Amino acid sequence: MKNILFILMLLSIQAVCGQTPEQQKMIEKAERMQDSIMNTPEMKAMIKQMESIEKAQKSAFQTETKTIPKGKANYDKYLTNTLSSNNNKKLKGWNNGVADLVFDYNYDVRNDKVVSVKVGIIKADGTIELNPINKLPILKPLHNYKNSNRFFDIHNADVYQFKNENAGFKMNSYLSVQQNNIKIGTFTIGNSAKVTRNLLTPGDLYFGDEGYMLSWVYVEEACAIRANENWKGDLGNTGTPLIVETNVVYDLSLKSGWNLVKTEIIGAYQFPNAPEEDRSRFKKHNHTVIAEIPKDATYFFRSAEHY
Template sequence: MKKLYHILPILLLLIGSQAFAQTPEQQKMIDKALKMRDSIMESLNLEDVQKQADQQQKRVEPDKKSSTKTSPIPTATKSEDKYWKNTLASDKDKKLKNWNKGTADLVFNYAYDSRNDKINYVKVGSIKVDGTIELNPTDKIPVLQPLNNFKNSNNFFDIHNPDAYQYSNEKAGFKLNPYLLVYQNEQQIGILTIGNSAKVTLNLLTPGDLYFGDEGYILSWVYVDEACAIKANENWSGDLSNTGNPIMVETNVVYNLNFNPGWNMVKTEVIGTYEFPNAAEEDRSRYKKHNHTSIASIPNDATYFFRWAIQY
């Protein structure tokens, strides 16, 4: 800066003499001086601005220190995983790990007795003292609903147009549950679901989570009194938001169910996922396809999930 201030008077003297007649050489010097002046004045102005800013910052900083208190960084708390809360899962030997409840009955509920305030059910299996699961449904279900009532009682709520259902022997008696109740001393202590995903086996039992896109499958138990079938294939597009902020998706839902008289099983698969990472937890994902098919036996990769009754 000092050097600039020493040069500036000389330049001004040269520039001031341009009002008089000048030789070409003098004019060149004056032109050069004008350019240097402009450059120097620009530099001086920028430095002045910077000085003013620095002085202003120095005045502000003490005020900030005196008026602003430093807030501690909040400690993050790990939220409990709802899919494993009060939940036990089986190993490859169909045995619940860490089971310590003694023996328990696995039952299929079919009606509610309002007069006696109790659930009517039949026993379909048991959990042994060591957590081993045994299933052998043989009893008949005494109270059934017509097959064509499925459009009003479908637990998955994934067909939007009831006319999409096609029934064979629509008056056949029918009952479907995607879970078994676990009873001990005539009291329900939990539920048992079968599938290959802790998320899917809970999502498809939870009204607000039915449309989540976590992939996997859940098995349902079905009893019918006559041979019958349910078919449907619906392509749908629209809003599946739980929060009021629209999330538009396209879904395909297929039912290809053929039942023999007695006990049957249905495999419900969630295939494909729409991810919404910036949405609220209730809208974090949506399924692309649900595929419902009849199966003859429990798949080899299936896991048994026991959830304590405290959740329900």
């Protein structure tokens, strides 16, 4: 730094005074020193840093003077990557070609794959055809349902009552959609986009959106599940207690082979000021066996990116 100040002083003398030969030599030497210093890696780095700072300051100023952009449209988790049917059992907007609808019933640990059976198809035009006729070779006993209930709506397992409790049983609330044995999405049936997603999503199982969803059940012998639980407790997801009272009823008399179960969400507690995870809670779940798909049912396809 002292050398730089000395050079600047000499240059100032050159600007205001005449030079003797000795002074001229000193000035020329100073200029060479200046060039040498300015070309050092340290000085070049310093200059580059100063230029970067100046550029960043200009950019920041320009950004501040720009108009604030409009926010993106709200993300709708119930409709994103989702197709639904109209009243003629055809998925609107389907352009994926022919696809298989399969029922997952086992996991093959040795081969690291889900084992499924075909129960229907989606035609190239989006038309749905369901025809579950195949038997399932691997099943778990009915009484195991008290430990594998994916709705998690019974809190005291002692309320379950089983008839023919050792009968083989498997229940799914969805079908996998496959092409060339690769899953491309999930298929559900119900009368609500919210219900058919909530009841497949662990964090949303207790939401109070009303409506129904269908499940496919296969049993090897006639059997039954009964339960009726009135429960009061905390169903909060965010750390803030949400104390609610719920009633859950299972009245399932299942025939040998394939069955349809209807799960209805009836009544809701609303918490409009709570976070999204705690916006509502159901009052009642009612599970019953039905003979056929209701006429008001909608088919939903959600792509693999969504599920």
